[in-house]
Amino acid sequence: MNAVEIRNLSKNFGAKQAVCGLNMTVPTGAIYGFIGENGSGKSTTEKMICGLLPINGGSIKLYGKDYTDADVRASIGVLIEAPGCFPGLSVWDNMLLQAANLSVPDAEKEVVRVLKTVRMEGAAGNKFKNCSLGMKQRVGIAMALLGNPTLLVLDEPLNGLDADGMRIMREILTDIVKDGKRSIVISSHLLGELQKVATHYGIIRHGKMICEMTADELDASCRTYVALLAGEMSRTKMLLERKYSRVEEDEAGYLRVYDPITPEEVVTYLYKNGVTITEIKTDKIGLEEYYIDLMKGGK
Numbered sequence: 001m002n003a004v005e006i007r008n009l010s011k012n013f014g015a016k017q018a019v020c021g022l023n024m025t026v027p028t029g030a031i032y033g034f035i036g037e038n039g040s041g042k043s044t045t046e047k048m049i050c051g052l053l054p055i056n057g058g059s060i061k062l063y064g065k066d067y068t069d070a071d072v073r074a075s076i077g078v079l080i081e082a083p084g085c086f087p088g089l090s091v092w093d094n095m096l097l098q099a100a101n102l103s104v105p106d107a108e109k110e111v112v113r114v115l116k117t118v119r120m121e122g123a124a125g126n127k128f129k130n131c132s133l134g135m136k137q138r139v140g141i142a143m144a145l146l147g148n149p150t151l152l153v154l155d156e157p158l159n160g161l162d163a164d165g166m167r168i169m170r171e172i173l174t175d176i177v178k179d180g181k182r183s184i185v186i187s188s189h190l191l192g193e194l195q196k197v198a199t200h201y202g203i204i205r206h207g208k209m210i211c212e213m214t215a216d217e218l219d220a221s222c223r224t225y226v227a228l229l230a231g232e233m234s235r236t237k238m239l240l241e242r243k244y245s246r247v248e249e250d251e252a253g254y255l256r257v258y259d260p261i262t263p264e265e266v267v268t269y270l271y272k273n274g275v276t277i278t279e280i281k282t283d284k285i286g287l288e289e290y291y292i293d294l295m296k297g298g299k
Contacts, residue, residue, distance in 0.1 A: 003183035009058035020207040033198035041207040077149035083140030087129035134165030195287040227254040
């Protein structure tokens with residue numbers, strides 16, 4: 001059974017249609033990377049899944065039941081925009097208040113469990129206002145985990161984190177779904193980081209889902225290329241363009257050849273034409289480049 005099934009979903013704000021006939025499937029146990037430009041409808045869709053916005057058309061099913069079902073509603077944890085905490089209270093007291101709001105049984109035991117899950121057990125006594133951004137994001141996820149929900153909806157939880165914060169967040173997300181019973185819908189603009197944890201992807205544009213795929217399908221779709229540096233780059237590019245169909249220079253100054261060739265073929269061809277290569281490698285485009293290509297209408 002899928003965690004989320006959305007069919008022909010629509011949402012209007014006055015004359016503006018924010019979501020238009022959207023279809024979306026999140027398998028149970030997945031970390032679903034929800035990707036799109038600002039204003040594409042990501043946050044609106046997430047808010048509708050969580051029941052924070054009414055829908056204008058279509059359907060949302062969570063674990064096979066309508067999203068308005070009371071039992072299903074109780075199985076969702078949410079972090080959208082920012083955790084709702086009192087700045088002057090400690091992390092512990094904020095967590096206990098939220099547990100009380102949710103009528104969580106054995107509240108103290110549950111708070112200990114979720115703080116341990118997000119690596120915040122040692123900072124429970126800190127005032128929320130004194131926490132770093134990464135710590136605040138982890139507190140928000142801990143709040144979303146209260147009551148042991150089976151579906152988490154997280155809106156941009158990676159934003160503003162430093163390298164260590166990113167690493168910790170990746171570990172937390174993978175730990176949450178490792179038993180195969182929980183699912184996460186996570187939106188983020190940090191596609192390189194998202195690619196390290198996501199098992200499935202949905203790409204939305206102008207309120208419509210334009211592509212859904214698994215991580216394996218993304219990997220198969222990402223083009224492999226040969227990248228090189230040479231002594232005479234302008235002449236090298238000219239020679240490569242004579243022989244190969246697609247040659248581009250990337251931001252790092254490498255020339256990329258996207259034709260299905262080996263580095264040895266390129267080296268031999270350029271050597272015969274008097275060009276000495278200083279560096280050559282084979283690589284593959286990542287999620288970010290794939291997404292940019294898709295937005296430009298590329299294949």
